[in-house]
Amino acid sequence: MDDEVVVRTRADGATELRVNGVFVMDDVETSSERVLAEHALDAGAREVLVGGLGLGFTARALLEADGGRRVERLVVAELHDAVLRAVREGAGAGPEVLDDPRSTVVVGDVLDVVATQPAASLDAVLLDVDNGPDFLVHDANAAVYDSTGVRACARALRPGGTLAVWSMADSETLRERLGEVLDDVRALAVPVDLQGRAEHYWVLTGHAR
Numbered sequence: 370m371d372d373e374v375v376v377r378t379r380a381d382g383a384t385e386l387r388v389n390g391v392f393v394m395d396d397v398e399t400s401s402e403r404v405l406a407e408h409a410l411d412a413g414a415r416e417v418l419v420g421g422l423g424l425g426f427t428a429r430a431l432l433e434a435d436g437g438r439r440v441e442r443l444v445v446a447e448l449h450d451a452v453l454r455a456v457r458e459g460a461g462a463g464p465e466v467l468d469d470p471r472s473t474v475v476v477g478d479v480l481d482v483v484a485t486q487p488a489a490s491l492d493a494v495l496l497d498v499d500n501g502p503d504f505l506v507h508d509a510n511a512a513v514y515d516s517t518g519v520r521a522c523a524r525a526l527r528p529g530g531t532l533a534v535w536s537m538a539d540s541e542t543l544r545e546r547l548g549e550v551l552d553d554v555r556a557l558a559v560p561v562d563l564q565g566r567a568e569h570y571w572v573l574t575g576h577a578r
């Protein structure tokens with residue numbers, strides 16, 4: 370069955386992305402999406418792969434870093450063409466993210482796109498394709514968080530490169546998997562304001578050996 374992707378403007382004026390009726394994200398609280406990018410930038414990243422596009426805030430933070438001079442190459446993998454079309458039409462970060470000459474946006478599964486990257490060719494792989502390993506919107510995304518998926522991403526990284534994974538919650542299992550192939554594995558708590566409620570989202574991260 371094809372996924373039903375809806376990008377809509379809510380009554381409160383916010384733009385919201387839903388897949389198969391499940392809330393994926395909106396454009397109200399995007400700090401954790403930007404932290405994902407900033408974490409890689411802090412480690413010096415210049416060539417980065419992001420999966421998925423969503424409303425484009427991680428991608429935009431990368432492209433705008435250091436006045437647009439930092440990131441040299443951005444590959445974005447997005448499963449749904451409908452998401453790309455919505456961003457192209459102005460949703461979220463808008464079409465500049467797609468039109469930037471440094472961006473290559475591929476419609477497809479992030480692991481397929483990672484597999485096309487030469488070994489040790491990227492400074493960072495940033496994964497924000499689902500709500501985290503324990504809250505999947507797409508069952509098939511379990512493969513992204515298992516040992517094979519983590520190893521595939523690590524293979525594409527240069528020594529010292531960053532793998533960072535957005536998650537709704539910390540996951541000891543995912544940290545262990547990252548630790549199989551990466552050094553300096555950490556779970557970073559990102560404070561977020563969810564309609565007046567103070568919560569945390571998480572970025573689980575490590576660096577290639």
Ligand SMILES: C[S@@+](CC[C@H](N)C(=O)[O-])C[C@H]1O[C@@H](n2cnc3c(N)ncnc32)[C@H](O)[C@@H]1O
Nearest residue numbers: 402421423424425426427447448478479497498
């Ligand atoms: C939470 S959003 C990403 C938010 C993004 N970081 C931002 O700044 O807006 C998740 C996106 O990943 C896409 N996605 C889901 N599974 C995927 C996969 N296996 N490969 C590539 N993209 C995927 C979804 O369609 C959705 O657009």
